[in-house]
Amino acid sequence: MSARSVSLLGSTGSIGTQALDVIGRNRDLFTVTAISAGSNVDLIARQAVEFEVPLVAVASGSPDDVRTAIGAYAGELGRTAYAPEIVVGEEAAETAAAVGADVVLNGITGSIGLRPTLAALAAGSTLALANKESLIIGGDLVRAAAHPDQIVPVDSEHSAIAQSLRGGRSEEVRRLVVTASGGPFRGRSRAELADVTPEQALAHPNFSMGRVITTNSATLVNKGLEVIEAHLLFDIPFDRIDVVVHPQQLIHSMVEFRDGSTIAQLGPPRMLVPIALGLSWPERLDDIDEPCDWSMAQSWDFAPLDDEAFPAVQLARRVGEAGGTFPAVYNAANEVAVDAFHDGRIGFVDIVDSVERVVDAHAEAHTGSDFDASTVEGVLSADAWARGQAATVLGL
Structure with missing residues (x-):
């Protein structure tokens, strides 16, 4: 397969960390263009630096705190030139979903994943869907927004x-x-x-x-x-x-x-195969x-x-x-x-x-x-x- 860009929503959760494990073992096939998380600034900063992610999105917190954490880890790895775009706020995950990556993996938990799901579909990305709630509550709304074969299920079942x-x-x-x-x-x-x-x-x-x-x-x-x-x-x-x-x-x-x-x-x-x-x-x-x-x-x-x-x-x-x-x-x-x-x-x-x-x-x-x-x-x-x-x- 040709190399693919990935936007990872919920990067600090169980699905997100396992996805980055898969990506880390296949760096010739995947690049991470955006990651989002709720509030775990420390972990998302580490992830951002490790994969040199261009866009880092956090739902709650301070942009300065995110920037400081990223700067600290970048300094440890000698990557002081790394300076990603940082988005903080309720629409952070939606912004990350809309970047136009080849694949958007929605690993958010709960109904808050609905708008990011729709944003990924509108951007034309393949939606790797672990956030079942967005499809369940969105129902026909999500199905109407999706092109044939645009949604790939990640739930193991x-x-x-x-x-x-x-x-x-x-x-x-x-x-x-x-x-x-x-x-x-x-x-x-x-x-x-x-x-x-x-x-x-x-x-x-x-x-x-x-x-x-x-x-x-x-x-x-x-x-x-x-x-x-x-x-x-x-x-x-x-x-x-x-x-x-x-x-x-x-x-x-x-x-x-x-x-x-x-x-x-x-x-x-385990979830590794469905995620991959x-x-x-x-x-x-x-x-x-x-x-x-x-x-x-x-x-x-x-x-x-x-x-x-x-x-x-x-x-x-x-x-x-x-x-x-x-x-x-x-x-x-x-x-x-x-x-x-x-x-x-x-x-x-x-x-x-x-x-x-x-x-x-x-x-x-x-x-x-x-x-x-x-x-x-x-x-x-x-x-x-x-x-x-x-x-x-x-x-x-």
Whole structure:
């Protein structure tokens, strides 16, 4: 493949740091033209100097602090001539997304990734999408802005589906099978989840992620979001998207074809390969991760999802089928509920119960005409309404 320029949004997070690891091992193939972060000035300064990035964007902080940190690290490495453009403020990530890089990797967490996603698409960049929330809440707005094949999924499940779809034509697909680890509470009943603590919810068996994503994996809200994302990415109806519990997370997802065959993508439960493919799609890079060791005896387990104990996926199907601003409401209400859980205000099972109450209120109070899902302002208005309604429901 020819060399590509990359703009990396959320460079100091888990996705961003792993992306820079991949880029660092393939400097002949990638140059970093812009990086953005929330507030981790120290780390983004180190990254900027190491990769000599022309544009450094930080959502909060002081331009002088960013400039000073960069100057200090540049001095340590003898790169005193390095002087990037620095952007600080709420629109920093959007600015970085709009530079016109060949690839924009959106690794931001949350609905704040929507405007950068749209900016990257408008600039004509290939969008390597790890920020699932922007597609889920933006729905048809994001799809309308994207050219065919402009979005490359980075979530491991959707990357697996995209890879598996290479084995057949879209009209040959019978269903998608999204795998789930089951989280740290797999096998527990709803009653057994009542006394779960925040510390237990953050103890994911396979991954180390941020607080919101890790908690979403414990409640399976994350899997519900992934079902909506799969529908939007691959145009498969919700009744043809299944979720199966696979604790080992070696099979990342599967595609079942109409002749009865199933093609699965598998590998270690890590994000390096999906991230690398997001940068290089449709090409593959060499030696990104260690493959499975087939010389070792091993067993893989599969089980149906317990919808009674973990109702988040069923609720996600409901809001996904409703469309409009319902997915934005689901996502926003969940973020408020997760914060309330970690603040000790509600119990674990109250998270999804509270989200459902907000969704019900949205269905009763809004016919769909109150919020315009075809505009950014309409989507973000629904997001703000849901956060306020969630606070009311939770008594915050």
